[in-house]
Amino acid sequence: MRINIVLRNKETGxxxxxxxxxxxxxxxxxxxxxxxxxxxxxIFEEKKN
Numbered sequence: 001m002r003i004n005i006v007l008r009n010k011e012t013g014x015x016x017x018x019x020x021x022x023x024x025x026x027x028x029x030x031x032x033x034x035x036x037x038x039x040x041x042x043i044f045e046e047k048k049n
Contacts, residue, residue, distance in 0.1 A: 005029075007044035012037045016044055 007016040028046040
């Protein structure tokens with residue numbers, strides 16, 4: 001079952017909305033995403049609900 005999650009960058013506060021499969025990834029995830037404010041790829045971490 002896939003659930004919607006929010007990924008947040010700590011430096012800029014930008015957020016991405018994505019989904020994950022809770023059965024395959026029970027822990028919080030970290031993804032490299034593009035930050036338009038910083039003009040480079042940075043780590044976005046799963047935000048607490």
